[in-house]
Structure formats: structure tokens, C-alpha cells
Amino acid sequence: MTQPPRKIGGTLLKVDGISLAFGGVKALSDISFEIREHEILAIIGPNGAGKSSMLNVINGFYHPQQGAITYKGATRSQMRPHEAAAQGIARTFQNIALFRGMSTLDNIMTGRLLKMKTNFFMQALYWGPALKEEIAHREVVERIIDFLEIQSIRKTPVGRLPYGLQKRVELGRALAAEPELLLLDEPMAGMNVEEKEDMCRFILDVNDEFGTTIALIEHDMGVVMDISDRVVVLDYGRKIADGRPDQVRANQDVIDAYLGVGH
Numbered sequence: 001m002t003q004p005p006r007k008i009g010g011t012l013l014k015v016d017g018i019s020l021a022f023g024g025v026k027a028l029s030d031i032s033f034e035i036r037e038h039e040i041l042a043i044i045g046p047n048g049a050g051k052s053s054m055l056n057v058i059n060g061f062y063h064p065q066q067g068a069i070t071y072k073g074a075t076r077s078q079m080r081p082h083e084a085a086a087q088g089i090a091r092t093f094q095n096i097a098l099f100r101g102m103s104t105l106d107n108i109m110t111g112r113l114l115k116m117k118t119n120f121f122m123q124a125l126y127w128g129p130a131l132k133e134e135i136a137h138r139e140v141v142e143r144i145i146d147f148l149e150i151q152s153i154r155k156t157p158v159g160r161l162p163y164g165l166q167k168r169v170e171l172g173r174a175l176a177a178e179p180e181l182l183l184l185d186e187p188m189a190g191m192n193v194e195e196k197e198d199m200c201r202f203i204l205d206v207n208d209e210f211g212t213t214i215a216l217i218e219h220d221m222g223v224v225m226d227i228s229d230r231v232v233v234l235d236y237g238r239k240i241a242d243g244r245p246d247q248v249r250a251n252q253d254v255i256d257a258y259l260g261v262g263h
Contacts, residue, residue: 007038008036008037008038008039008229009036009037009038010036010037011034011035011036011037011070012034012035012036012037012071012072012180012181012213013034013035013058013069013070013071013072013181013213014032014033014034014035014069014070014071015031015032015033015034015035015054015057015058015067015069016032016067016068016069016070017030017031017032017066017067017068018030018031018032018054018057018064018066018067018068018069019031019064019065019066019067020050020053020057020062020064020065020237021065026237027050027053027237028050028053028054028057028064028237029237029238030066030067030238031050031054031067031234031237031238031239032067032239033232033239033242035181035213035215036213036229036230037213038207038211038212038213039213039214039229039230040203040204040207040214040215040216040227040228040229040230041213041214041215041216041228041229041230041231041232042215042216042217042218042224042227042228042230042231042232042245043055043215043216043217043231043232043233043234044217044218044219044221044224044231044232044233044234044248045233045234045235045257046235046257048236049234049235049236049237050234050236050237051185051217051234052094052185052217053237054234055091055183055185055215055217057069058084058089058183058215059079059081059084059085059089059091059183060078060079060080060081060083060084061081063077063078064077064078071087071089071181072087072088072180085177088177088178088179088180088181089179089180089181089183090111090174090175090177090179090181090182090183091174091182091183091184091185092167092170092171092174092182092183092184092185092187093170093185094185094186094189094217096163096166096167096170097170098158098166098169098170098173099158100157100158100159101157101159102157102158103154103155103156103157103158104145104150104153104154104155104156104158104161104169104172105141105145105154105155107158107169107170107172107173108141108144108145108169108172108173108176109137109138109141109176110173110176111141111172111173111174111175111176111177112137112140112141112176112177140176140178141172141176144172144175144176145172147175147202147205148168148171148172148175148202150165150168150169150172153165153169163190163191164191164192164195164198164199167187167188167191167195167199168198168199168202171184171187171199171202171206175206175210175212179212180212180213181212181213181214181215182206182212182213182214182215183214183215183216184203184214184215184216184217184218185216185217186217186218186219187199187203187216187218188200188218188220188223189219196220196223200223200226200227203216203227204227216228224245225245225246225249228245229244230242230243230244230245231243231244231245231248233248233251233253233254233257235253235257240253240254240257241253241254
């Protein structure tokens, strides 16, 4: 089904000349691109191209040796992950990072931690302002559970859930932080066709209904071409293409490095 064109705004985040090395190994070399408000940007490339490293730089897990990132008009050379989260950048991971013994609801509630204002003592007593705040946060989480259609597993420990549902819970936890920029690292890895279709629908709905800007890493080219507004292609830590999906698909450098003649 063809999606109506999204209303893309100005630049939300700009990556400018980012270089990252681990010892003598260059993970990223002079990478520059921008992420625009309300768009879905896909970052693609072969294994080892530097895609996850790029997301780790954006949300502060890695600190580049060169370059800067401008987010909402403020330029920085590096940022800590909790600072990125406080400024509206949320992240999911290639390998699921959930609390396996906790329920779906409690895992998603952890995404509200930075939104909590009452002190630890009040939270421990579960009294007064802390009680009101807890109720308000739970209402947000319940809306996310309804949105992601996971009501039936709200009390189930996530360690008992199939892989596709765990991925959906991780998306819910990221959404609980109410991000302006959502970074998704291979959100459909390991999923079957039906699970991928569901995740595509949720990603499009998050972008459309919440207005969330999304940058995702994905290997499924069918998914990338269907849901992305723009595609950035990395190869051996360098950017080799940046444009609309149809432009990238026809780019000879991309075909040679990644897509292959058969595509």
C-alpha cells in the first residue's frame, strides 16, 4: 500500500565530518548527513559498514575523534547517553536489551524514569505527589500498550515472550520516553514476514500519529524502500550515497557495494 507523502520539516539533527576509530581500526570516516523533522531516514550498508557505530555516536555511547553533531540548533562534539535521552533521543538496540524477569508493563514503565519528578523518598512511600505521578505515568504506558496491541501480554515477563513481541516491547519502552528522535537499530532482525509487516505498520504509525522523527538501520531492502523518505548508505565507514529510495536503488556505487546486480 502506497503511503501518502509525509510533511518533512527542517533539519532536526546534522552530522558533520564525524570520524571514529578504535585503535587502528576506522569505524567511521568523515561522515556527514542530516535528519529532518518528521522523516523516516534509513541507514543501510553491508555488515561492518559503521551503521550501529553511527547511532552510538548520535546518542552518546561513542565519542568521535573528529566532527560534530548539531541537534535542535545546538552543536556538540560529544554527549553522554543520559543527556541525549533527556533531550529527546531514544534508542532501541540490535540485541534486545530488556529486563527479562520483569513484565511488559514494568519494562515499558522504565522508559518513563527521566520523566519522573518526585524524589526517591516519596516514591518509596508511594504517597502524595508520587502517587499522582505514578498514576499519570501508568496512563501513558497503558496508551502505548494499546497502541502496540500488546494488552494480552501486559503482565507477562518478557523473557517468556517470542522474539517478535520482545522487539515490540522494546519499541514501547523507547516510545515511553516521548522522543523527538527515535533511533532503531535493526528493528526487524530475526522476524518472520508477518512480524515485519506489523513492525512496519507501527513504525509508520509512530511517525504519522506522534510526529516522531525516525532513523533506522535495516537490512531488508523491501522494508527500506517501502517506508523510508530518505536513505543514507555506508560502506567501510564512508558514506557512498544519500537520497530518496529510488535514487539510492539506482546508484551504481550502491549496487556495486551492497545491493548487487540482482536487485
